[in-house]
Amino acid sequence: MNALKATDLCKTYIVNKRQNNVLRNVNLEIEEGEMVGVMGPSGSGKTTLLYTISGMDTATAGEIRFFGEEMTKLSANQVSDMRLKRMGFVFQQMYMLKNLSIYDNIVLPAYQSASSKAQRREINERAKVLMAKLGISEVADNDISEVSGGQLQRACIARSMINNPKIIFADEPTGALNKQNSKEVMKELNKLNEEGTTIMMVTHDVKVASRCERVFYIEDGNIRDEMHLGKYTEDMARERDRELNNWLMKLGW
């Protein structure tokens, strides 16, 4: 089943009375359980595509279907609910509420949608499991300024996972991290994908993109090409990097 399907998706900004067509008739389909990367030069519309397709931004034209449901026809509140309960988001900058601890930041979206004490108990259990899985249990009570970038990004992943989303949208999730931290974060995303979570990720990093099953190349607001790499395995990592590099070079990357 299609987790996401965009048909003739357009996004236009008007800047200083000038029309800027950032997305031009984008068509793409992402299957449930797939891990998809989006690459392209700066200003090509990668992030806009991610924000528009996830409902964070409104499309100027076209259709987006999320598990068959037409998103463009939903009200703002319905889209918000969908993002809160069925989608997860990881950003390049580790945006979190500065007055909350790591743990509270993680459980915040789930608490917002929970009403009973029993639900909160369940959320706490889930948060503990997620944090243990992501290796950040020891920093649960820390402030966001007291942990490393990698830990913070893993906390963001935990937050994106707290509501058991069907899909995670990641915008340059390793952009602000060093090599070691990037590797850790990607390992976690791959693990989540293996467990069945669909992931759509925007990245500049070939090593990161090579961990995806499929990579789209976007240029001037259009998907110019896509590459199927298949499911990620650690032992084939080098070959996948090389293959992806060659493909990107052909596209003028």
Next chain:
Amino acid sequence: MWFEILKKDLMKQKSVNIILFLFITLSTIFLASSVSNIHVVMNGLKTFMKYANVSDVMVVLGGEDEKEAFEEWIESRSEITEYAYEQLCQIKADDVIPVKEGMSEENANPIDAAGASLYLGYTGSKYAKPLDGEGNDLMLGSGEVAVSPGLMERNGLQTGDKIQIEISGKIFTYQIAVRCKDILFGNEMSGMGRLVFCKEDYDAMVLDSTNVTIGVYGFNSTEPKKTLEAMNRQNFQSVANSIESSLYSMLYVFDMIVAALLIVIGICLILISLMILRFSLSFTMEENYREIGVMKAIGMRNFSIQKIYLVKYFAVVAVGAFVGFLLSIPIGALMTESVSKNMVLGDSTDSMWLSLICSVAVIIFVTGMCVLFTRKLKKISAIEAIRNGGNGERYQRKRGLCLYKRKYMGTISFLGLNDILCNTKRYLVLLITFCISFVLITVPLNTLTTMESDEMVSKFSLNPDAAVYIETIEDEGDDPYHNTKDLEKALRRIEHEMAEKGYDAKLGVGALIFCQFTLNDEGKTETFLTNYPIGENGSYCEYAEGEAPKLENEVAFSKKVMEDNHLRIGDTVTAQLSEGEHKFIITGYYSDYMQLGKSCRLNPAIDLSNEVMMGYWKTTVDMDTELTQRQLADQLKQEFPQYEWLTAQEAVNANIGSVKETMRAMQFPMTVMLCVLIMLIALLMMKLFVVQEKGQLAMLGSIGWRSHDIRMWLMMRMVWVVILSMVFAVPLSMLCNRFILTKVFAIMGAELQIQVEPLKAYVLYPVVLLVGIMAATYFATGSVRRINTSDMKIAE
């Protein structure tokens, strides 16, 4: 780069700069206009006193029996440099009928004097002269009358309207020629009003009238206090009151209250401006961390960098203060306009300079604080700044509460409270402002509640549980009663009249008699008013300690008399009565407002029928009835229209009516003004928070929070601030009751328990404030809907 940063900063933080500008403008308006208003009133009062020629002391004598003796005594006093006498004639408000132009005499109603005693006076007096609008001596022709602005406004009168006066059966008609400025009788606070005529008209009215006249002596003395003490020793029985010139300034205190209130608010607004300034500066500096580093690296001095920020904020503050100064001129003029109706203000051009000084002071103070706030620039090293402060030292542990530990708290409520606990400084000024505003709202409210309470009734020596009261009991054609026997007869007569119509009532009244007492062995003598009971429950009193005098030789004094003269229960004092000296033992003391808290009580066992009675207090009617005082008073008004039937409140109003009316008139606009200001502050602060926290708000929106929930989160902060401010404000208000209001009420001579309507003061008003603040915050957070994911870049 210098100019670029400045330009970028002004544009980038447009909203914050506008909010800062607005706060500075508002605070300058309030400060400048209020300070100049207080200056105008205080200076105006001096001018008014000079123009009206206020004497050092004014003594009011009831009737003219002791006129000769009093003048002889004045002549004998070497410290009295000059004196003058003026007669005034008392008149009931019911006997003064204003007839407006185009209105028939039959439809005209008696004048509304708001409980104040009305007097007829004349032009040409030497002291406390009534003046015309320009401050000149009043000149009136025959058939003309001058009325004070308060009376004219309350009754909707204009110059040219007519006033009909009924005096001893004769009717006189006069035309209002002038709105007069009358320093003592023109102020609503004095509880007295005067209609001024030319001397010939006055004489024509008063001749053959049975109305009570009072004699007003004004005299200048080199030692006013010594003169008054000497006067008290003389045992003049008709001296009803003595007023020192300092009392005049008390009458005009109310004209300065609103201005004083605005000064407090102005100071609060400056504090909030400083808070905004501080946030704005630290926000800008964090944003420009790298630029600051580069400037330091290329060798710019600290002060040169500091200047960039100082110039910007100086510009915002200077423009705000200048606009505030310009706006304060018409607002200040509006404030003094109401005062100028009653007063001769004289030259008030220097008030403009005072406004300007206030505005400059705001600029200097805020810019000075700005210099302090930017000091941390010096601590930033070049390399640290270039690295964008990445060493982590900039961060401080801020965490307040733990969400997962708050099992019963909603996420939104939690976030709101947590934000306040994490940023206490940010919300402290807001909390203090709400707190002060609440206290400023409850103080007049509690004052009014107290004025309308049974406690107040009892302090005026009236039994709050009495069935009803009568103002005057003279029968038609009777002269005013001058001894206790007349009073007793009148009480029996009315009881009989009432019994005939089926009312089984018992009447009692307090005869007001001045008695001179020798208080100690050194021979200190003083004259006190005695509220001597006649009939059933003639004189109501609640004793603070000891008990009521039960025997002929027992006396009770008010607490003030006891304290001033170091008297104790059991002490003996000597009274000079008409039949000679009489010794009394003090059996107790009480606290009430009779004669400004200086009075005494005797038992009816002692016969005072030969003493001169100054008058009598309200007559108490005791009877079994299911009706309320209001219903019974209305019913008896129909049955016995010859008497003026009163409720306990009306009896109190006759003494404090104008003060209460002034308070009541002020309370609503003051509450509305405070609410509007608080709402404005909440609105601007919330706008500032939205601007500063755009990134966080965008992030919440991106992870699926609805705009409504984000707005609720922001509003919840204000809810918590209001709740916390109420937690502090309620005890603060109680402390104000205890230490301020009690003292204010004590000026009238007695201690009383401040009365509070808890539901109104501590539930209704806080809820009104909360709703107002919520509405303002909801409006301010409207922009949350327009925040989108691109705003996340602003997140910290």
